[in-house]
Amino acid sequence: MKIKKYLFAIFILLVLSNSSPNAYNSQDFSELHQQLYYPLLNINKTYKVSSDTIFHHDFALIMGTGRIAFFDPIVINGDSVVYGGYFEGNGSLLFRPSVQMERDQLNRFYHKDSLDEEINSAIFFFAPSMYDSLLKMLQLSDLKFDNSNTKKMRKLHSEIKQESDFLFSFELMRNLTSPFGRPYFLTCLEPKNDYKIMYQFNPYLREEIRFWKKYWEPGNSFSELVNSYSQYNIDESYTNINGRKKAQLDILHYDISTRINYKGVIVSEAKVKAKVLSGPLQLVQFSILPSLVIDSIKNIQGKMIDYYRGKLDMTFKNWETRQIALFLNEEYLYGDTLNLIFYYHGKVAEYDFGELYLFAGSNWYPKYGWRDRATYDLKFKTDRRYTFTSCGSLQNESKIGDTLFTEWTVSQAAANISFNLGYMKKYKFEEDDIVPVEIFYSKELHADIANYLSQDLMIGIGKDMEKQVAEDIQNSLRVFKHYFGPYALPKLSVSEILASHGEAFPGFVHLGFNTWINTDAWGNDRLFRAHEVAHQWWGVGVGYETYHDQWLSEGFAEYSALLYFQVITDNKKFLKKLKESRNNIFSVRKYIFSSGGEAGPIAMGYRTSSTKTRGDYGLIVYEKSAFVLHMLRNLMIDLKTMNEDKFLAMMREFYGTYRGKDVSTQDFKRIAEKYVGIELDWFFDQWVYNNYLPEYNFTYDIIHNDSTKLLDVKCRITTKGVPDNFKMYLPLEIQFGKDSKAYIRILVDSKDYSFEIPGLSNRPRKIILNPFESVLAKVKQ
Numbered sequence: 134m135k136i137k138k139y140l141f142a143i144f145i146l147l148v149l150s151n152s153s154p155n156a157y158n159s160q161d162f163s164e165l166h167q168q169l170y171y172p173l174l175n176i177n178k179t180y181k182v183s184s185d186t187i188f189h190h191d192f193a194l195i196m197g198t199g200r201i202a203f204f205d206p207i208v209i210n211g212d213s214v215v216y217g218g219y220f221e222g223n224g225s226l227l228f229r230p231s232v233q234m235e236r237d238q239l240n241r242f243y244h245k246d247s248l249d250e251e252i253n254s255a256i257f258f259f260a261p262s263m264y265d266s267l268l269k270m271l272q273l274s275d276l277k278f279d280n281s282n283t284k285k286m287r288k289l290h291s292e293i294k295q296e297s298d299f300l301f302s303f304e305l306m307r308n309l310t311s312p313f314g315r316p317y318f319l320t321c322l323e324p325k326n327d328y329k330i331m332y333q334f335n336p337y338l339r340e341e342i343r344f345w346k347k348y349w350e351p352g353n354s355f356s357e358l359v360n361s362y363s364q365y366n367i368d369e370s371y372t373n374i375n376g377r378k379k380a381q382l383d384i385l386h387y388d389i390s391t392r393i394n395y396k397g398v399i400v401s402e403a404k405v406k407a408k409v410l411s412g413p414l415q416l417v418q419f420s421i422l423p424s425l426v427i428d429s430i431k432n433i434q435g436k437m438i439d440y441y442r443g444k445l446d447m448t449f450k451n452w453e454t455r456q457i458a459l460f461l462n463e464e465y466l467y468g469d470t471l472n473l474i475f476y477y478h479g480k481v482a483e484y485d486f487g488e489l490y491l492f493a494g495s496n497w498y499p500k501y502g503w504r505d506r507a508t509y510d511l512k513f514k515t516d517r518r519y520t521f522t523s524c525g526s527l528q529n530e531s532k533i534g535d536t537l538f539t540e541w542t543v544s545q546a547a548a549n550i551s552f553n554l555g556y557m558k559k560y561k562f563e564e565d566d567i568v569p570v571e572i573f574y575s576k577e578l579h580a581d582i583a584n585y586l587s588q589d590l591m592i593g594i595g596k597d598m599e600k601q602v603a604e605d606i607q608n609s610l611r612v613f614k615h616y617f618g619p620y621a622l623p624k625l626s627v628s629e630i631l632a633s634h635g636e637a638f639p640g641f642v643h644l645g646f647n648t649w650i651n652t653d654a655w656g657n658d659r660l661f662r663a664h665e666v667a668h669q670w671w672g673v674g675v676g677y678e679t680y681h682d683q684w685l686s687e688g689f690a691e692y693s694a695l696l697y698f699q700v701i702t703d704n705k706k707f708l709k710k711l712k713e714s715r716n717n718i719f720s721v722r723k724y725i726f727s728s729g730g731e732a733g734p735i736a737m738g739y740r741t742s743s744t745k746t747r748g749d750y751g752l753i754v755y756e757k758s759a760f761v762l763h764m765l766r767n768l769m770i771d772l773k774t775m776n777e778d779k780f781l782a783m784m785r786e787f788y789g790t791y792r793g794k795d796v797s798t799q800d801f802k803r804i805a806e807k808y809v810g811i812e813l814d815w816f817f818d819q820w821v822y823n824n825y826l827p828e829y830n831f832t833y834d835i836i837h838n839d840s841t842k843l844l845d846v847k848c849r850i851t852t853k854g855v856p857d858n859f860k861m862y863l864p865l866e867i868q869f870g871k872d873s874k875a876y877i878r879i880l881v882d883s884k885d886y887s888f889e890i891p892g893l894s895n896r897p898r899k900i901i902l903n904p905f906e907s908v909l910a911k912v913k914q
């Protein structure tokens with residue numbers, strides 16, 4: 134019935150061109166949203182249940198005995214629609230993710246790979262079709278619910294709202310008003326002997342299925358996202374791990390005018406031009422920094438657009454950005470252009486120590502979706518006492534009174550852009566073989582910080598830090614140009630920020646304050662600077678499709694920094710860094726084994742970190758990912774000549790093919806296979822989609838062969854910590870004398886593997902398994 138209506142709507146559209154009878158005005162949406170945000174339970178009408186089940190993909194809610202009441206209906210498109218209800222009685226929930234990686238993840242939280250839990254109550258929201266099928270199973274009951282039942286229902290509802298306030302009701306509205314009759318489902322229920330859980334199926338999300346566990350600690354309750362995956366990710370080959378792209382908008386261009394005062398408060402106007410990718414579209418979400426207040430949103434005709442922004446609660450884990458739900462005045466269809474103007478103001482920087490600390494990163498303007506690339510025209514009015522710099526190329530600069538006017542354009546589409554301002558001085562470094570490097574930093578400020586820190590830590594300020602930082606920036610640019618191909622923009626600007634992290638934008642890098650005080654003797658400053666430069670290739674240059682692929686940015690930047698380190702120091706120091714990293718990965722795993730939460734695989738992305746496995750994001754997505762690239766490099770190296778042409782060619786082709794695009798792990802795998810020369814399913818399964826860490830025990834005997842008069846070496850490798858079908862190519866270094874070494878590569882594909890190196894004329898002094906940290910493994914020999 135819904136579909137018929139929609140076809141009719143299209144027909145009318147063809148005739149009347151510009152208006153649709155189904156389009157809501159924003160007042161309608163506001164009312165509707167209010168009703169959905171605060172559902173009223175019809176306690177006077179309850180239904181008896183007897184073993185009635187709601188099946189939903191991998192989830193089932195079995196209502197054994199008890200009663201259901203439904204919410205008061207709302208009116209959508211002239212139809213009265215029931216969109217959810219409440220169950221109380223004896224029931225159970227079953228949940229078993231159809232994806233192995235997600236079952237492993239469930240195991241990290243529940244120590245089992247499926248759930249079968251008794252429950253006593255459940256609140257649920259659904260598409261109208263589910264109401265129709267439920268009604269067929271139910272019988273009216275003589276008993277009514279009373280206020281105590283409503284109270285219990287509200288408690289479960291508040292758990293939903295706590296997760297992200299209005300977003301669930303907004304998403305419900307988006308699904309209910311869709312002419313396609315989307316099969317939305319959301320439930321919150323309380324297992325008898327465990328914390329409450331939530332299950333959601335939202336067809337608008339790339340990962341439609343999400344499962345949360347709610348925790349409670351004294352003074353703090355929070356929810357942990359346990360599972361999140363796409364309904365299309367049903368095979369075990371990981372090819373559909375990213376699900377399907379669901380963006381309804383493609384942001385094309387921003388035109389932003391911003392005034393920033395000396396205390397870091399902005400007043401801003403952002404014009405956004407977008408193309409509609411799927412319609413009809415009237416409800417759409419943007420996000421922005423929580424500290425920024427939206428004053429109004431208008432369309433291009435100057436008409437006000439209604440929007441909704443939930444309560445601000447900084448304890449929410451997604452506080453870095455805040456959602457804004459827009460109720461557009463008209464319906465947009467595929468191919469339409471949407472023009473919006475956001476007027477907003479608020480803090481983007483903190484004024485402290487007599488300096489500005491920019492905390493906005495790239496969330497100082499309204500964003501849509503996930504890493505959407507756009508071009509930008511930027512106009513800034515800033516206090517002329519401050520030095521100002523931004524992403525993009527400077528088009529105009531003038532000073533009038535106390536104000537500095539600058540205009541910038543970013544003409545290569547970029548996902549994230551930022552700027553910086555403060556009492557910084559600009560230093561320019563130019564050399565023939567690389568692009569100019571601009572350094573923005575304040576010598577005095579860092580001398581003050583160093584002075585302050587030296588009271589406890591005996592830290593002295595380094596000499597000419599702008600030169601020390603520039604040296605790493607310039608040299609890493611050189612190394613990366615050699616390994617990955619030319620840098621893509623006309624210059625690279627680097628600015629201090631008063632934070633401890635770094636962040637990379639197109640042609641622009643934020644470096645935290647620590648690295649401007651000194652250059653540490655262990656190389657960590659050099660690695661940090663090079664990591665951020667490497668993002669110009671990985672992350673900024675070649676983007677990533679979803680969080681499952683983020684290791685292609687962070688792990689690659691991490692390994693690029695190590696490549697740089699290898700060039701500026703030596704192999705010994707490079708291998709020492711890898712060894713440290715290997716020890717970190719192995720030792721933390723041991724620790725988390727004992728506390729019950731085992732680290733997740735690289736492909737789990739940010740989700741590998743949880744309250745049970747804190748710090749695992751850095752360990753897995755940065756450090757272990759860097760090892761994956763190192764292992765591939767070792768697989769490709771010619772062990773006779775130590776020639777690395779294949780590795781270089783792979784990296785250059787990957788960069789050349791995907792610069793300006795977003796890649797998946799599968800895209801990278803295809804290019805890796807081309808240069809390794811074999812299919813690599815096994816490699817990615819073991820190292821990226823699973824978290825196996827092998828431990829090898831290596832023994833050998835050198836035996837004199839009486840018939841050949843030569844020496845045979847009988848070798849044995851036993852493997853622990855991995856499944857039976859685990860395999861890996863391992864190099865062996867056979868040392869004959871100080872400068873006489875030979876290398877061979879062996880495929881170890883069973884847990885007890887014996888092989889022979891026959892016919893040696895000289896007696897080896899030593900044979901080493903896994904030189905160069907070639908494989909992320911522990912080796913005993």
Ligand SMILES: [Zn+2]
Nearest residue numbers: 664668687690
């Ligand atoms: Zn990074």
